[in-house]
Amino acid sequence: MARDDYCGPDGLESREVDTPSPGAGEVLVRVRAAGVDQGAWHALTGLPYLGRLYFGVRRPRAKVVGMDVAGVVESVGAGVTTLRPGDEVFGICDAAFAEHAVGKAKTLLHKPANVTFEQAAAVAVSACTALTALRGVIAGQRVLVIGAGGGVGSFAVQLATAFGAAVTGVCSTSKVEFVRSLGAVATIDYTKEPLTGEYDMVLDIAGHRPIPALRALLTPRGTLVAIGTEDGGRWAAGVDRNLAMKTRNPFTRQTLRAPLSIVRPAELEELSALLADGKLTPAVDRTFALGDLPAAITYLRDGRVKGKVVVIPQT
Template sequence: MKAIVQDRYGSPDVLELREVERPVPGDHQVLVRVRAAAVNARDWHLMRGDPYLARLVLGLGAPKVKVRGTDFAGVVEAVGKDVTGLRPGDEVFGEAEGAFAEYVCAPAEAVAAMPAGLTYEQAAALPLAGNTALMGLRDLGRVRPGQRVLVNGASGGVGTFAVQIAKAFGAEVTGVCGPRNVDLVRSLGADHVVDYSREDFTRRGPRHDLVLDLVGNRSLADCRRALTPAGTLVLSGGGVSDGGSLVGPMALLVKGQALSLFVGQRLLVLTATPRRENLEALRDLVEPGEVTPVIDRAYPLREVPEAIRYLEVEHARAKVVITV
């Protein structure tokens, strides 16, 4: 099968389309014929081995997992002997290492039936970004109807889902984005849109019950100013740059946890974990039309390096997907 393979850390130039062996599913895995995949910030972090401390897990001199990509949508080809609820021919979406390929083996607990009415490209856009938004708002943020929620980075892959999910949960939503994306964020249902080139969201009123920061370009003190005295700040590690290339978002995690001991606000860092029940929760939001994946661009499999370069350099809005 064809796959995007990486032998060393570096720029998108280290990614190559090659013929590799088709994976074989284990007892608790499903083999999926990939129809579409999606690009995430995680992909270029893994591609570059950034932050450097993460290489202790990813591989010191080169990545242990050679095939890039995480999000996918496609058709089940085979299932392991202990897998229940899924069978060959099912249309599914989910998360697994090695999704930039014609076939991927995925843990059954990270795969679910595709939402009805979506294309493969739309379904592939959902898993990682949608799950990050869902866990940040529902699990850490504990969002409730009537609360004021601010999403910093509202036009990005996670942000476009976060705005819609917060609205579906009954919140009053403010989205922060650049000038070219104001109309997009407003079309997602945001009650208020802040153009960061014209206004500082940390200094405008009113204060918010929950701030979901997907950018990491403001200090903890700045973000806390946008919160009520008992509000919650959720920092997504996927977008946090504080700490530099050595430790990345871990520095901000330590700062947030230490500061939480002395203030009334909750300061939390989100690490999203793939779960079938979360995919099913996303499906339940998508099928009635409360959440719709937004796609910026689509690239064929052979152009994954260009897709990642676009995401990394051009600040893509919404999701960038790969057709297989």
């Protein structure tokens, strides 16, 4: 699925493109499944505009979007010794919404045997984001996850639980049972009740609540983590809140963090071990055929997804 200019989901077209070739340190993967996250929508639309400094100022540098991937190695570039043709892998690639994609060998790992391709394709971006956000959580702490029913949130609830924390998940009515099934000891239905309690960490995912309101939920030395936001307009969504947190952090006993979402090899290794041990299970809400990618992105943006959405190339 490709486009030439920034567009909405309906602007994507099915078209034939040349199969990419792996360069030094790269791997060519036959895509078996590709995860859909909010980043795909931002790359597709070029919103907020600040993101175009990375995606391309006037026109997108990449005609095909997508990062999360799971598939089978078809060929490897020079210098690659960790993977070989036939290996089942997961991680990130460039232009994952296609039948073939190229990625760096260091951000592609062997897929655990107990995880399906669809599950593995849901992991890299969202789970690495959750893992980065939860750094510092220890057993016995109380963690509030706002946005617990989404892609990042579903991983955050499981990871914090695996670390020994007691998790309260904030979600809508339709996702309460789902969030409990992930390991949350309590839930708050934000459509019916206010946020209450005192927590060692508050993780606000794609939220827009004021910083003082979130800090009021923390212990005196608690940690507030804000990641991703759809608030802030078409120019620089979330930048104002993130800057405000960084500015205030040196002047409070509480810790205010707004980490960037970056997929690192060490984090993928940690997640792979948790997957293999059964301590982390990707929650896949629905799968779509690759040709139905516009519908998959629209479904995600409507906020109905419980966990992750995945697209599958037709073979």
